[in-house]
Amino acid sequence: MADLSIDFCGIKSPNPFWLASAPPANSGPQIMRAFDAGWGGAVWKTLGDPVTNVTSRFWANDYGNMRMMGLNNIELITDRPLEVNLKEMYEVKKRYPKHTIIASLMVETRENWKEIIKRAEDTGADGLELNFGCPHGMCERGMGSAVGQEPKVLEEITRWAMEYAKTPVIIKLTPNTGDINEPGEAAAKGGAPAISLINTVKSLLGVDLDRFVPNPRVGNQSTNGGYCGPAVKPIALFMMSQLAKNPQTKHMAISGIGGISNWRDAAEFISLGATSVQVCTAVMHYGYRIVEDMIEGLSDYLDSKGMKSVNELRGKAIGAYAEWGDLDLNYNLKARINPDSCIGCNLCHVACMDGAHQCILIPGRTHEEHVKAGHTHIPENIPMVPVKAAGAVGRHLPVIDDVECVGCNLCHLVCPVPGTIEMVEVPGTIGHAETWNDRVAQGRDINPGSMESTLKKRGLTS
Amino acid sequence: MHPLPVLPDGRLEQRFSESKPAYSAAEAVTEANRCLYCVDAPCIKACPTSIDIPNFIHKISTGNTTGAARTILKENILGASCARVCPVEVLCAGACVYNAWGREPIAIGRLQRFATEETLENRTMASLMPAKKPPTGKKIALIGAGPASIAAAGLLALEGHQAVIFERKSIPGGLNSLGIAPYKQSGNQALEEMQWVMGLGDVQLMTEVSVVAGQAGMGEVSAEALLKDFDAVFLGMGLGADSKLKAPGEDGEGVYGAVELIEKIKSDPKMTLEGVKRALVIGGGNTAIDIAHELKLLGVADVAMVYRRGVESMSGYVHELAYARKHGVRLIENRVVAEFERDGGKLLGVKLARAENGKAMTGHEEHVACELVALAIGQATATTIAKGFTGVELDKHGNITVDPKTQRTGNKKVWSGGDCVNGGKEVVNAVQEAKIAVRDMLISLGAK
Numbered sequence: 001m002a003d004l005s006i007d008f009c010g011i012k013s014p015n016p017f018w019l020a021s022a023p024p025a026n027s028g029p030q031i032m033r034a035f036d037a038g039w040g041g042a043v044w045k046t047l048g049d050p051v052t053n054v055t056s057r058f059w060a061n062d063y064g065n066m067r068m069m070g071l072n073n074i075e076l077i078t079d080r081p082l083e084v085n086l087k088e089m090y091e092v093k094k095r096y097p098k099h100t101i102i103a104s105l106m107v108e109t110r111e112n113w114k115e116i117i118k119r120a121e122d123t124g125a126d127g128l129e130l131n132f133g134c135p136h137g138m139c140e141r142g143m144g145s146a147v148g149q150e151p152k153v154l155e156e157i158t159r160w161a162m163e164y165a166k167t168p169v170i171i172k173l174t175p176n177t178g179d180i181n182e183p184g185e186a187a188a189k190g191g192a193p194a195i196s197l198i199n200t201v202k203s204l205l206g207v208d209l210d211r212f213v214p215n216p217r218v219g220n221q222s223t224n225g226g227y228c229g230p231a232v233k234p235i236a237l238f239m240m241s242q243l244a245k246n247p248q249t250k251h252m253a254i255s256g257i258g259g260i261s262n263w264r265d266a267a268e269f270i271s272l273g274a275t276s277v278q279v280c281t282a283v284m285h286y287g288y289r290i291v292e293d294m295i296e297g298l299s300d301y302l303d304s305k306g307m308k309s310v311n312e313l314r315g316k317a318i319g320a321y322a323e324w325g326d327l328d329l330n331y332n333l334k335a336r337i338n339p340d341s342c343i344g345c346n347l348c349h350v351a352c353m354d355g356a357h358q359c360i361l362i363p364g365r366t367h368e369e370h371v372k373a374g375h376t377h378i379p380e381n382i383p384m385v386p387v388k389a390a391g392a393v394g395r396h397l398p399v400i401d402d403v404e405c406v407g408c409n410l411c412h413l414v415c416p417v418p419g420t421i422e423m424v425e426v427p428g429t430i431g432h433a434e435t436w437n438d439r440v441a442q443g444r445d446i447n448p449g450s451m452e453s454t455l456k457k458r459g460l461t462s
Numbered sequence: 463m464h465p466l467p468v469l470p471d472g473r474l475e476q477r478f479s480e481s482k483p484a485y486s487a488a489e490a491v492t493e494a495n496r497c498l499y500c501v502d503a504p505c506i507k508a509c510p511t512s513i514d515i516p517n518f519i520h521k522i523s524t525g526n527t528t529g530a531a532r533t534i535l536k537e538n539i540l541g542a543s544c545a546r547v548c549p550v551e552v553l554c555a556g557a558c559v560y561n562a563w564g565r566e567p568i569a570i571g572r573l574q575r576f577a578t579e580e581t582l583e584n585r586t587m588a589s590l591m592p593a594k595k596p597p598t599g600k601k602i603a604l605i606g607a608g609p610a611s612i613a614a615a616g617l618l619a620l621e622g623h624q625a626v627i628f629e630r631k632s633i634p635g636g637l638n639s640l641g642i643a644p645y646k647q648s649g650n651q652a653l654e655e656m657q658w659v660m661g662l663g664d665v666q667l668m669t670e671v672s673v674v675a676g677q678a679g680m681g682e683v684s685a686e687a688l689l690k691d692f693d694a695v696f697l698g699m700g701l702g703a704d705s706k707l708k709a710p711g712e713d714g715e716g717v718y719g720a721v722e723l724i725e726k727i728k729s730d731p732k733m734t735l736e737g738v739k740r741a742l743v744i745g746g747g748n749t750a751i752d753i754a755h756e757l758k759l760l761g762v763a764d765v766a767m768v769y770r771r772g773v774e775s776m777s778g779y780v781h782e783l784a785y786a787r788k789h790g791v792r793l794i795e796n797r798v799v800a801e802f803e804r805d806g807g808k809l810l811g812v813k814l815a816r817a818e819n820g821k822a823m824t825g826h827e828e829h830v831a832c833e834l835v836a837l838a839i840g841q842a843t844a845t846t847i848a849k850g851f852t853g854v855e856l857d858k859h860g861n862i863t864v865d866p867k868t869q870r871t872g873n874k875k876v877w878s879g880g881d882c883v884n885g886g887k888e889v890v891n892a893v894q895e896a897k898i899a900v901r902d903m904l905i906s907l908g909a910k
């Protein structure tokens with residue numbers, strides 16, 4: 001069994017699975033139950049001056065049969081007295097010395113930071129997470145994402161924290177910024193050894209169409225909140241990997257957050273540079289118990305790849321995350337339909353017709369019917385292959401026209417039967433590897449946004 | 463370890479196709495994603511072995527199929543067989559919350575089949591179970607190589623004990639390899655699973671050895687010898703031969719016990735149904751439904767079940783009966799067999815008498831022609847040998863008496879489980895009773 005233990009900038013943790021600072025890490029009794037279930041660490045619900053929360057607080061984005069594909073909240077930081085949280089933090093750390101406890105903090109003045117850092121560290125917490133991410137309620141008070149969006153302020157507060165803290169400081173970043181590199185670099189300049197991201201994405205979840213009030217509703221009003229859950233995972237992966245690649249930030253340990261629900265999601269974050277991962281929404285949905293599958297699934301996966309430790313996985317996919325201009329223009333794919341599993345729904349056909357390159361034909365139609373359907377190139381031979389699946393009577397496999405197929409993946413993505421449409425590599429049309437950057441360097445292509453191209457468009461030369 | 467026998471080709475069983483075929487990965491993941499991942503789930507409570515169903519299904523949904531198999535095998539070492547043969551409609555799936563919503567319950571059996579088969583085809587059972595304990599030097603004898611004994615043997619082996627199974631037949635597996643309807647599971651599938659269990663090591667199988675109450679002859683071993691030579695004994699004899707009607711003309715060609723006939727369909731390449739166009743099955747239980755359905759699927763033109771009461775009193779499962787009837791099995795209700803009609807030795811048919819409340823009425827007899835009759839009116843017990851173990855007691859039905867909390871018999875060294883205790887339930891009950899027995903044996907044997 002692969003070793004799942006990690007060293008997060010000096011913080012040892014039995015596994016990379018931590019609860020994010022949020023309701024699942026609201027209190028000591030909850031966190032102890034989570035540790036018993038297998039979680040390796042917890043970032044305590046953000047401490048600061050206790051707030052008053054509103055009712056209601058959450059709304060979700062359901063999609064088809066999927067409940068809570070995305071979750072939106074307008075909750076603030078902890079509403080429990082600081083003393084209570086600190087006392088419980090001390091108790092939990094004493095009872096679970098091997099597990100990781102991180103104190104998440106959010107206060108205003110330098111004096112406040114100095115004081116709360118000392119008090120948090122006195123509990124025995126293993127590290128601190130500075131919450132510069134909350135996108136609602138706190139930013140109006142000059143905290144949370146108000147800090148995260150101001151690199152200068154972020155750097156300054158990071159410096160203060162580094163001055164006062166004895167334990168590692170993690171800067172939690174907001175995704176609500178134009179370029180994540182800016183706050184990331186500011187955290188590095190401030191001297192922080194670690195970052196965590198993402199906090200929630202600013203959102204307005206939907207509207208109650210009878211009352212004309214957005215959701216979640218507080219009386220006859222609502223407000224924008226923070227979006228999280230499976231829907232935000234791609235945003236989180238992108239932002240996190242930006243910082244994992246950035247030469248000025250990549251030395252920092254990363255705790256990846258955003259839409260992580262199972263071992264696969266976790267493995268993806270780790271392969272893009274995370275040392276630990278944090279989870280909120282999936283636990284809010286299904287409970288602490290999901291960690292059993294996360295631990296087992298990750299461990300089996302590492303075994304299957306011959307990796308002895310989770311550390312071998314870390315960053316494995318970063319190298320392959322390139323700039324667009326470095327992608328090989330000669331690489332070529334064509335869609336292939338597996339006759340054994342296709343059920344004959346023709347969703348691939350309609351997606352390709354109206355959303356891609358009109359190259360999936362329904363066999364059995366006349367030439368005229370193909371033309372009417374919108375095909376511009378009609379192959380000579382359109383074989384009628386019956387769909388094999390039991391119960392598919394009189395259905396035939398759609399036919400891919402290789403001449404028109406650009407290998408975009410769309411049909412592969414819409415097909416309801418996973419694994420039925422495969423994308424297979426075929427020889428490229430250029431004949432050798434070539435990137436757009438190669439072309440620009442050789443003067444055969446231009447950079448559309450560059451001065452050179454602007455001048456050329458206006459008929460000038462430099 | 464010797465490989466177990468593989469059933470020869472040419473069996474009638476091989477002509478069946480599966481009623482619930484194996485899921486592909488895509489099908490399994492799609493179905494798994496439909497499961498609500500309930501808490502304090504009713505499906506778990508309805509599983510006699512208490513498999514953590516939401517947990518294993520959740521693992522399938524994340525692609526953690528190996529983990530799903532672990533979760534299943536942890537509670538049910540014969541989880542692969544159970545996945546195929548359990549009447550899920552009246553167990554786990556029958557309790558699924560989707561029923562309460564008027565929607566199709568989760569296909570728990572098929573998901574369980576996917577997880578166990580996918581995993582065990584590529585990995586040893588040992589790699590999915592808790593690490594085997596060091597040898598204890600203790601030896602346990604198990605009588606009968608049916609699911610009860612196999613499950614118990616596997617669990618004992620994991621605890622470092624040595625298990626020796628005695629089986630009177632040449633083919634092990636009990637009714638799990640020789641009795642299950644072929645459209646659910648083939649004999650070879652059951653034997654393959656047994657091979658996985660034996661792969662744990664320390665499980666020894668002695669076939670064609672009968673355990674007897676008195677003096678042991680050739681191919682026999684006495685109860686007394688087992689008590690002397692082993693640290694504990696587990697009785698898993700199952701049930702005995704098919705019961706007979708004791709009606710005139712019953713003995714002779716064309717009339718079979720249902721379990722006997724199913725065994726031939728499943729294991730005897732010489733068995734044929736040539737010349738059989740009409741078959742009657744006597745009985746209204748699950749064995750009757752199974753054999754009627756099997757005969758129909760094997761191409762017998764007219765198959766009718768003769769039952770002494772009305773359909774509502776039949777003890778067989780409603781879903782199984784509906785499925786058999788869908789394939790053309792007929793019902794003849796409120797009739798009993800008065801006599802078997804023969805021409806010389808040849809079976810011509812049966813004389814049926816009208817019955818009221820299950821009792822024959824005189825003067826309403828009719829002749830029904832057929833070439834084959836299968837008797838499915840129950841099985842005798844196989845527990846006479848139990849008398850060879852002092853202290854072991856039988857109840858008035860001939861079932862072995864145990865303390866249900868421990869499955870221990872009146873003899874301190876003897877435990878029992880499966881059909882010979884419960885009078886004939888399902889494979890999954892045999893597994894659970896074996897589990898309880900082993901748990902108690904471990905205490906008794908001084909488990910470390």
Ligand SMILES: Cc1cc2nc3c(=O)[nH]c(=O)nc-3n(C[C@H](O)[C@H](O)[C@H](O)COP(=O)(O)OP(=O)(O)OC[C@H]3O[C@@H](n4cnc5c(N)ncnc54)[C@H](O)[C@@H]3O)c2cc1C
Binds near residue numbers: 549635701752886
């Ligand atoms: C026709 C039929 C269909 C069934 N279908 C299903 C189904 O679909 N699903 C389901 O879950 N269950 C089904 N069952 C029930 C299931 O098969 C039994 O509940 C289960 O096999 C019981 O296991 P067991 O180990 O107690 O006994 P058995 O499976 O009966 O095994 C007992 C073994 O002990 C051997 N034995 C007996 N006496 C001695 C002796 N003195 N010495 C040595 N060996 C001995 C026997 O030869 C036999 O191999 C079916 C049963 C029948 C009859």
Ligand SMILES: Cc1cc2nc3c(=O)[nH]c(=O)nc-3n(C[C@H](O)[C@H](O)[C@H](O)COP(=O)(O)O)c2cc1C
Binds near residue numbers: 023045071200228280
């Ligand atoms: C109800 C709720 C409350 C949250 N409160 C906090 C908080 O107090 N401090 C903080 O740093 N992040 C907070 N978050 C953000 C989470 O820690 C996490 O960054 C975010 O939810 C993304 O992870 P997920 O997709 O796993 O939910 C909160 C999120 C939710 C849903």
Ligand code: SF4
């Ligand atoms: S989840 Fe619990 S706290 Fe929230 S509304 Fe429902 S009952 Fe109340």
Ligand code: SF4
Binds near residue numbers: 341414416417420
């Ligand atoms: S979308 Fe998939 S299943 Fe549907 S027709 Fe196309 S290949 Fe077949």
Ligand code: SF4
Binds near residue numbers: 496519570
């Ligand atoms: S009751 Fe049904 S939906 Fe709920 S966990 Fe069990 S199988 Fe899944």
